[in-house]
Amino acid sequence: MPDFSPPPLAISIGEPAGVGPDIILKLYAERQEHDLPPFVVFGHTEFLRARAARLGYDFPITTAPAEFASTLPVVDIVGLVPDHPGAPSPLSAPVVIEAIRQAVEATMTGTCRGLVTGPIQKSALYAAGFRHPGHTEFIAELCGTGRLPVMMLCHDALRTVPVTIHVPLSAVPGLLTHGLIIETCRAVAHDLRTRFRIAEPKLAVAGLNPHAGEQGSIGLEELDIIGPAIAALQFEGIDITGPLPADTLFYPPHWRRYDAVIAMYHDQALIPIKTVAFEDAVNVTLGLPIVRTSPDHGTALDIAGTGTASVRSLLAAIRLADRLTAAR
Amino acid sequence: MPDFSPPPLAISIGEPAGVGPDIILKLYAERQEHDLPPFVVFGHTEFLRARAARLGYDFPITTAPAEFASTLPVVDIVGLVPDHPGAPSPLSAPVVIEAIRQAVEATMTGTCRGLVTGPIQKSALYAAGFRHPGHTEFIAELCGTGRLPVMMLCHDALRTVPVTIHVPLSAVPGLLTHGLIIETCRAVAHDLRTRFRIAEPKLAVAGLNPHAGEQGSIGLEELDIIGPAIAALQFEGIDITGPLPADTLFYPPHWRRYDAVIAMYHDQALIPIKTVAFEDAVNVTLGLPIVRTSPDHGTALDIAGTGTASVRSLLAAIRLADRLTAAR
Numbered sequence: 001m002p003d004f005s006p007p008p009l010a011i012s013i014g015e016p017a018g019v020g021p022d023i024i025l026k027l028y029a030e031r032q033e034h035d036l037p038p039f040v041v042f043g044h045t046e047f048l049r050a051r052a053a054r055l056g057y058d059f060p061i062t063t064a065p066a067e068f069a070s071t072l073p074v075v076d077i078v079g080l081v082p083d084h085p086g087a088p089s090p091l092s093a094p095v096v097i098e099a100i101r102q103a104v105e106a107t108m109t110g111t112c113r114g115l116v117t118g119p120i121q122k123s124a125l126y127a128a129g130f131r132h133p134g135h136t137e138f139i140a141e142l143c144g145t146g147r148l149p150v151m152m153l154c155h156d157a158l159r160t161v162p163v164t165i166h167v168p169l170s171a172v173p174g175l176l177t178h179g180l181i182i183e184t185c186r187a188v189a190h191d192l193r194t195r196f197r198i199a200e201p202k203l204a205v206a207g208l209n210p211h212a213g214e215q216g217s218i219g220l221e222e223l224d225i226i227g228p229a230i231a232a233l234q235f236e237g238i239d240i241t242g243p244l245p246a247d248t249l250f251y252p253p254h255w256r257r258y259d260a261v262i263a264m265y266h267d268q269a270l271i272p273i274k275t276v277a278f279e280d281a282v283n284v285t286l287g288l289p290i291v292r293t294s295p296d297h298g299t300a301l302d303i304a305g306t307g308t309a310s311v312r313s314l315l316a317a318i319r320l321a322d323r324l325t326a327a328r
Numbered sequence: 329m330p331d332f333s334p335p336p337l338a339i340s341i342g343e344p345a346g347v348g349p350d351i352i353l354k355l356y357a358e359r360q361e362h363d364l365p366p367f368v369v370f371g372h373t374e375f376l377r378a379r380a381a382r383l384g385y386d387f388p389i390t391t392a393p394a395e396f397a398s399t400l401p402v403v404d405i406v407g408l409v410p411d412h413p414g415a416p417s418p419l420s421a422p423v424v425i426e427a428i429r430q431a432v433e434a435t436m437t438g439t440c441r442g443l444v445t446g447p448i449q450k451s452a453l454y455a456a457g458f459r460h461p462g463h464t465e466f467i468a469e470l471c472g473t474g475r476l477p478v479m480m481l482c483h484d485a486l487r488t489v490p491v492t493i494h495v496p497l498s499a500v501p502g503l504l505t506h507g508l509i510i511e512t513c514r515a516v517a518h519d520l521r522t523r524f525r526i527a528e529p530k531l532a533v534a535g536l537n538p539h540a541g542e543q544g545s546i547g548l549e550e551l552d553i554i555g556p557a558i559a560a561l562q563f564e565g566i567d568i569t570g571p572l573p574a575d576t577l578f579y580p581p582h583w584r585r586y587d588a589v590i591a592m593y594h595d596q597a598l599i600p601i602k603t604v605a606f607e608d609a610v611n612v613t614l615g616l617p618i619v620r621t622s623p624d625h626g627t628a629l630d631i632a633g634t635g636t637a638s639v640r641s642l643l644a645a646i647r648l649a650d651r652l653t654a655a656r
Contacts, residue, residue: 165538166546168548169536169538170501171547208497210495210497210598211494218494218495219496219498220496221498246599251602266575268599271599271600271603274575274579275580275600275603276603278579278580
């Protein structure tokens, strides 16, 4: 691992057949316009040169350490990475996985100050033997905390956290436990204090049922599980309110009263964020010993290699990682 | 029933202890500013005079028929309606219920051309013996069609329809049937053609599960129920697409491609509408022989009688009922 000083951000390349490399290269090309903080790409130098040539970029791409102002620094991972936009291959999976591993390690050791991950194609990794439930779980395991990683979606002042994520909707009520809600909210309150430097974060919790159950007339989870979990968190001194009806909670004058909204399931957290901020939303992982952000979109295989993918979410992810890791 | 010519809109007064009467009176006071179409209030003249005096309005309130430009016309329902803002009473329930019944009858017979309903307080009606599951179901029964009434939320070009409504989230997967989805979508397509005069309405259907189930890896309802229902509707000639991931579907450039989005449950339909249009959203009931709209908010007991309630949703409901019933 090369030595960097001061520590740059680490960007793991993600799926080479997707738009991740495109938007990393495009943002590097626009680094002055956006006044970007220095970053290092954990990826594959030859592949990045091939993709850059395909997109018409002529800046140098150099093995790190290198001067960010004049060349894109790459921590080169050994392996085979064909430049076939739109066609993910298990062949490149070992490089994708090793890039994440080395980027996490560099961030854990302080060589890099925060991690931004490019979108991966899980199916290609599974075909190559990857056995983790997802990108975030893999990173949490590499960090070795044994704690639950928590996904937060951010856009300006709107921050939403789904308590359950990629599970069938029918499984959500059974997965919502007192313990899970408490652990999630604690991680949110902790990281808002330590990472976002909000001295006394205010949290709101959405109900599971329509109108937050209307005192038990439309479902009991608010009375049996969510309400008691909120009471326990209040007893710990966390400023937290709920369960509130999810629909009116996302009316902007309502959510603006809170530093984060805890949602019970994926779409309850994602719909409001994407409704107001599709291209500018950032995914940040809480509960880790490092700062990790990622753009809130997938590999968009259909437009990979064309140069048309929007850089906005990756740009927002870099800016947020920069802000959360800036010297105080 | 008095005779009106040309037919005005009917407004049922809703809960007297709530903000319904406040916003009806406020809008009448601002009728010229908003260029409102004539309407008739189905309610209680003495009560409305008392509330108007409380709010400082001095326009005349007269038993219908009356000249809308100079006096607020009321179809007076016999009964007892105390003016106690914030304190719903079963005493006034018979007037509330009879007002809805007569307003529906007047609209069914063509004496009025469309119905706008003020928000009701179901608990007060239940205490007085009301036995219908809700406002909309009562109106559907009065209309006597035997068909399913369908709730659509509208704001500008965004129209969302929840297939299931006021049920616990845990009950949603079991309630989603091929037949229910088909019947709902048919009513939407039919009424968009006949009422909204959209010659070939384009519908989109959201998935139930995160990412619309990812081809069965996060839930099977898309493959087993929603997808086959969409295929059957396409076979009938309806322009309908889905199931699509609910989060990205509500990104404005995506929903703008469709005339309506069919959601699987309450919050999936309500969150996006309230996120973009809280105070201007209108609830319109499809599948009825009459046009019925209502403001998309409740009785707001805490601010009733203060004159601070926003008229925006009622105004939008009146405008939509006017537009949907205008002569062609």
